Amino acid sequence: MNWEELESSWRKGISPVYLFWGPESFLQERYIKKLREKIISPQGEAFDYHQVEGEGARGEEWVMMAATPPVLSPRRMVVVKNLPLELAKAPSPALAEYLVSPSPTTCLVLCCREELHKGFKLLELVEAQGQAVAFLPLKGAKLKEWLVREAEAQGYRIHSRAVQLLVEGCGHDLRLLYGELEKLMTYAWGDRIIDEQKVKLLVPQALADTNIFALTDALGNRQLPLAVRYLRQFLQQGYSPLHLLSLLTRQIG
Amino acid sequence: MASYQALYRQWRPKTFREVVGQEHVVHTLKSALLHHRLVHAYLFCGPRGTGKTSIARILAKALNCLHPQEGEPCTSCLNCQRIDEGSSLDVFEMDAASHRGIDEIRYLIDKIPLSPVEGKYKVYIVDEVHMLTTEAFNALLKTLEEPPPHALFILATTEPRKVPPTILSRCQRFDFRLLTPEQIKARLNQVAEAEGFSLEASALNLLARKARGSLRDGLSLLDQVLTASAHPHIREEQVALLIGTPPGEDMVKIFSLLADGDALNLFYTLEKILSRGVDPKSLVEDLVAWGRHLLFLSLDPSFDTGELGAEGEKLKKLAPRFSPQRILGLLERLQQVEVNLRWHEEPRFLLEVALGDFLLSSPPWEEFQRRLAVLERRVEALERKGVGGGDKLQALQTTGSPSEGQLREKWAQVLKIARQKSIQLQAYLREGIPIALGGDRLVVEVKADFHRGMLEQPHNRQQVERILERVWGYPLKLQVVANREEMEKEGIGPATEIED
Numbered sequence: 181m182n183w184e185e186l187e188s189s190w191r192k193g194i195s196p197v198y199l200f201w202g203p204e205s206f207l208q209e210r211y212i213k214k215l216r217e218k219i220i221s222p223q224g225e226a227f228d229y230h231q232v233e234g235e236g237a238r239g240e241e242w243v244m245m246a247a248t249p250p251v252l253s254p255r256r257m258v259v260v261k262n263l264p265l266e267l268a269k270a271p272s273p274a275l276a277e278y279l280v281s282p283s284p285t286t287c288l289v290l291c292c293r294e295e296l297h298k299g300f301k302l303l304e305l306v307e308a309q310g311q312a313v314a315f316l317p318l319k320g321a322k323l324k325e326w327l328v329r330e331a332e333a334q335g336y337r338i339h340s341r342a343v344q345l346l347v348e349g350c351g352h353d354l355r356l357l358y359g360e361l362e363k364l365m366t367y368a369w370g371d372r373i374i375d376e377q378k379v380k381l382l383v384p385q386a387l388a389d390t391n392i393f394a395l396t397d398a399l400g401n402r403q404l405p406l407a408v409r410y411l412r413q414f415l416q417q418g419y420s421p422l423h424l425l426s427l428l429t430r431q432i433g
Numbered sequence: 434m435a436s437y438q439a440l441y442r443q444w445r446p447k448t449f450r451e452v453v454g455q456e457h458v459v460h461t462l463k464s465a466l467l468h469h470r471l472v473h474a475y476l477f478c479g480p481r482g483t484g485k486t487s488i489a490r491i492l493a494k495a496l497n498c499l500h501p502q503e504g505e506p507c508t509s510c511l512n513c514q515r516i517d518e519g520s521s522l523d524v525f526e527m528d529a530a531s532h533r534g535i536d537e538i539r540y541l542i543d544k545i546p547l548s549p550v551e552g553k554y555k556v557y558i559v560d561e562v563h564m565l566t567t568e569a570f571n572a573l574l575k576t577l578e579e580p581p582p583h584a585l586f587i588l589a590t591t592e593p594r595k596v597p598p599t600i601l602s603r604c605q606r607f608d609f610r611l612l613t614p615e616q617i618k619a620r621l622n623q624v625a626e627a628e629g630f631s632l633e634a635s636a637l638n639l640l641a642r643k644a645r646g647s648l649r650d651g652l653s654l655l656d657q658v659l660t661a662s663a664h665p666h667i668r669e670e671q672v673a674l675l676i677g678t679p680p681g682e683d684m685v686k687i688f689s690l691l692a693d694g695d696a697l698n699l700f701y702t703l704e705k706i707l708s709r710g711v712d713p714k715s716l717v718e719d720l721v722a723w724g725r726h727l728l729f730l731s732l733d734p735s736f737d738t739g740e741l742g743a744e745g746e747k748l749k750k751l752a753p754r755f756s757p758q759r760i761l762g763l764l765e766r767l768q769q770v771e772v773n774l775r776w777h778e779e780p781r782f783l784l785e786v787a788l789g790d791f792l793l794s795s796p797p798w799e800e801f802q803r804r805l806a807v808l809e810r811r812v813e814a815l816e817r818k819g820v821g822g823g824d825k826l827q828a829l830q831t832t833g834s835p836s837e838g839q840l841r842e843k844w845a846q847v848l849k850i851a852r853q854k855s856i857q858l859q860a861y862l863r864e865g866i867p868i869a870l871g872g873d874r875l876v877v878e879v880k881a882d883f884h885r886g887m888l889e890q891p892h893n894r895q896q897v898e899r900i901l902e903r904v905w906g907y908p909l910k911l912q913v914v915a916n917r918e919e920m921e922k923e924g925i926g927p928a929t930e931i932e933d
Contacts, residue, residue, distance in 0.1 A: 355602040363605050366470045367461040381457050384608040405733035
């Protein structure tokens with residue numbers, strides 16, 4: 181299953197076990213939060229919600245937690261972060277045993293930042309009783325659509341040029357992109373419009389990487405005054421000369 | 434006795450309203466405070482003295498203020514006062530440059546789960562955060578991943594590129610910009626007036642320029658000036674003397690002497706400036722800074738020299754007298770002086786050598802070659818005609834001599850008129866360089882024999898001579914010589930003499 185289908189699948193009921201896999205950790209965290217709000221009642225937070233570190237563990241401890249009935253919420257939720265790849269390839273006996281018959285009063289969420297492939301034992305075990313959900317990086321048009329949706333969900337309109345600049349400047353790290361979007365939304369609280377100008381004002385990375393093209397173009401066309409003007413803009417923004425030099429060599433080389 | 438507090442501390446902004454510049458940061462933070470859109474970690478990056486720590490403290494106050502007004506801290510409630518004094522139990526400031534290890538970060542982080550004592554938030558301000566060790570960063574990252582709702586981090590750094598990307602992506606990042614000279618001037622003027630002083634406009638310009646975008650540096654300089662001044666009205670010379678830098682007037686003088694090529698007076702002027710106690714290093718820095726302006730001006734006459742004040746206009750007038758190559762040559766020499774200053778006992782000597790070298794240095798090599806070629810041709814022409822015989826060609830002594838300048842200028846006119854007549858005619862002429870003017874003849878050298886042939890066609894010759902008459906005001910005969918090398922290569926004899 182892809183993460184986009186996850187929320188609608190909850191209408192049919194929540195599975196006792198989920199495996200979130202893939203490098204898009206920002207979305208993983210977001211869906212853990214959503215699931216937590218769905219399952220755990222506010223007063224049950226301290227008793228029924230557990231988050232444990234997966235790195236270096238073998239799973240016995242989580243299985244014990246998962247097997248314990250909830251106290252104040254209808255279900256207990258156990259989140260295992262940073263599940264190591266070895267465990268996904270070959271789950272420990274305790275984990276494998278639990279996954280064959282997971283406790284119906286618990287929701288166990290295993291989170292792995294690696295990309296998993298067919299034939300991994302853990303995938304098979306989880307899919308038999310619950311859901312394995314892929315969180316792969318968003319790219320190209322999908323990434324842009326996501327940004328537009330995020331802005332619209334909060335009542336903002338974002339111009340396509342602004343989206344383009346954001347993506348060019350920040351790459352496809354959703355956490356970073358969302359952080360910048362959040363900042364822009366805070367800035368644009370009044371008119372609720374995010375345009376190119378606001379992005380340039382608040383997201384210097386966007387400005388730099390677009391204008392570095394302008395600077396190399398100016399250099400290529402031997403437009404010295406223009407090139408000097410761009411260079412001054414960069415320096416005014418506090419860009420270190422060495423960084424500019426490396427950007428230039430990257431563009432020209 | 435109350436101890437003296439430096440101006441930049443006295444005048445640290447206490448509310449968002451008082452912050453100079455950084456409107457994009459202030460606007461966003463106020464909006465976040467008003468509309469509950471705060472995040473739990475901020476990263477302030479930017480050059481020193483641009484307001485990072487000041488804004489961090491204002492944000493801390495606004496968060497914990499008992500009576501905030503429209504996102505601004507009231508500055509008078511107990512919490513605001515305690516934060517201003519640095520005695521708040523909920524605001525922790527740490528300088529990562531001197532406390533960079535894991536233990537220090539742990540000490541800070543261990544108490545995070547505990548609720549704030551006085552206000553709503555526990556605010557952690559970590560200055561120079563890029564100095565933390567890798568372990569310390571990891572410890573911090575764990576906390577940034579899931580901080581309790583009452584904790585808010587403000588990380589400040591001058592070098593965001595040294596902060597790990599994992600930390601960067603967990604923070605809302607604000608980039609602070611260097612302040613413009615106008616912003617600095619306005620603030621310095623305000624502070625000086627409040628302290629009972631008035632500064633002359635050029636004095637303010639000088640201070641603002643020396644501050645280089647950092648208000649803190651500007652205020653420190655102002656502090657020095659005010660402390661030393663006995664008179665409430667402060668003039669540019671006083672400021673220049675105190676901070677050991679030459680006033681703009683001197684700089685204009687140096688550049689105009691450089692343009693004149695007057696080495697002797699230039700040395701006297703340098704001597705005078707240095708004997709007033711101007712720091713040679715500072716003089717070189719200023720020369721470089723003004724040279725940069727000159728370079729920009731020579732490339733783009735519309736370049737804004739606002740930060741140089743009235744003297745900027747004078748520099749603008751000097752700009753056409755230098756070619757960009759010449760200025761680059763000068764800047765290179767000055768750069769070298771800057772480097773050598775550190776090792777040399779006699780800075781004045783270094784400066785004199787560099788500027789003297791610039792003035793007395795030969796023009797670029799290509800220029801030399803060109804002139805040599807002209808000379809050779811002239812000698813040849815003389816030999817052919819017999820020395821002293823025929824018309825004497827007016828000698829072109831040096832580049833930049835009035836005769837050649839005039840000749841070129843007139844040639845440009847000739848080209849312009851030729852263009853109006855026919856594009857071909859102009860194309861033939863464009864290949865030519867006027868090399869000598871004598872009696873009633875103008876000698877023009879063209880690169881290829883083809884052009885010579887075309888120009889010598891009677892129809893074209895007539896047209897050209899008519900243009901020459903129009904430009905010079907008296908009749909002139911056209912003599913075309915083709916490039917010697919070209920002719921030799923093609924086995925053609927020496928340029929044909931035109932029969933008068």
